[in-house]
Amino acid sequence: MVTISDVAKEAGVSLSTASRALNNSSLVSAEKKEKVLEAVKKLGYRPIRLSAVRKAQQDKIIVVITRMLNRDMLDAIRETADELGYQMAISYAGESCDGGYQSALELIKILPQHMIGGLIFIHNECRDEKIWKELSAYPMVQVGESKEVSPLRSISIDDRAAAYDMTSYLIKQGYRRIAYVRSDNDDRFSYGKPRLKGYCEALEDAGIEVDKSLILDAGYILDGGSDVAKDIVKMKNRPDVVFCGSDYMAVGCLAELERQGIRVPEDIAVCGFDNHEVTEYCQPSLTTVGQPYGEMGSEAVRMLDMICSGAIASGRKMLAEHTIIVREST
Structure with a gap:
């Protein structure tokens, strides 16, 4: 049986867009409505009367x-x-x-x-x-x-592609010693391994050897980021940039580096993951991976x-x- 998912895929739109188009919503452009209707006709989709x-x-x-x-x-x-x-x-x-x-x-x-x-x-x-x-x-x-x-x-x-893209961006900015801070309980989160894989693949594709000493563990919270920053300050060969697996971790890291007299980004840069509200209001504001939370929730x-x-x-x-x-x- 043809489903609305099939229609959305054929039309190249999201499920919600296909649903809105079939309900003649004003939130969908005429072009996308036309694509959805063409897909309906092509596939022979018969909407369930809801x-x-x-x-x-x-x-x-x-x-x-x-x-x-x-x-x-x-x-x-x-x-x-x-x-x-x-x-x-x-x-x-x-x-x-x-x-x-x-x-x-x-x-x-x-x-x-x-x-x-x-x-x-x-x-x-x-x-x-x-x-x-x-x-x-x-x-x-x-x-x-x-x-x-x-x-x-x-x-x-x-998650793999997101971590790959962030790491690639950092490499293009000239950073070479890129630390990646993952959760100290990564097995609990299914996204942990894909993100680490994306980070490693981006380094390898750029011809940069993965330095295991720059793969660090911390809690996905402010204190976790603060703790890892203290460890980074003690390193003889510090990273150029710290890529944290969560924004709260990154904000904690950034704040602790500043407390230790390390300038961000002049001495060590910091970036996060998620694009939570806090990222815009910390000083300096935080570079991060954005997830479309509103779209995902809807x-x-x-x-x-x-x-x-x-x-x-x-x-x-x-x-x-x-x-x-x-x-x-x-």
């Missing part, structure tokens, strides 16, 4: 389980959920070792079962088979962190909605476009 489904979905709740509070993403989820007739509940996982799945399960158990529309997990993976079995009874979408092979429909950036709700309506199935991974955002720290 009016009855929409009526049944009124007052259903999308439960969002997240370990990070990103305003752009959460606002986009709320706005899109409201647009599609859902309410939203948030379960904040923080740094819980189970990724917040246990707290999600507890929240779900206190909600009337007929009101649960589905689950959206942000940067979380479930490693507990018992909990997973209970949660898998509901439609689910994963945002931002996903295994290559996963039963969930997911949306994330290409897309996740639309994916979940289409799974609930039967328009698409679970189990496919969608890639969002990352950007290299250059600011004052490099």
Whole structure:
């Protein structure tokens, strides 16, 4: 059966754009609407009539389980959920070792079962088979962190390509001793290995030998960045630039370098990953890898909605476009 995903792929647009085009939304350009309609005609797609489904979905709740509070993403989820007739509940996982799945399960158990529309997990993976079995009874979408092979429909950036592009940018700027700071618990995050791979591949492609002494470990938090900066200051042969695996780590690193009398970027440059709000307001402002959090959040709700309506199935991974955002720290 032809699905809206097939239409989006044929037209060269995102799922949400295809959905909006079919609903004659003013947010979609005439050119893209035409492409979607041409794809519909070519593939013989027959849209599911969602009016009855929409009526049944009124007052259903999308439960969002997240370990990070990103305003752009959460606002986009709320706005899109409201647009599609859902309410939203948030379960904040923080740094819980189970990724917040246990707290999600507890929240779900206190909600009337007929009101649960589905689950959206942000940067979380479930490693507990018992909990997973209970949660898998509901439609689910994963945002931002996903295994290559996963039963969930997911949306994330290409972490390997993002790290490769940032490292390549740094090389083009003339940096050669590029330190990469990964999480001290990288096995917990599926994006850890792809990012390290992208960093190493960019160095190798530029003819720069990977120096293992410049691959450092720290927590993905402010204190983690501060700690790694203290270690860097003690090095006899310091790096030219420090590429941190998260913005909070990078801000902590930047602040500690400044405290130690190291000028950023004149003595050592610093860059991060994610483009959180803090990156624009620290001094100097932080160069970083941008993730389209608003787009990813909106897309996740639309994916979940289409799974609930039967328009698409679970189990496919969608890639969002990352950007290299250059600011004052490099």
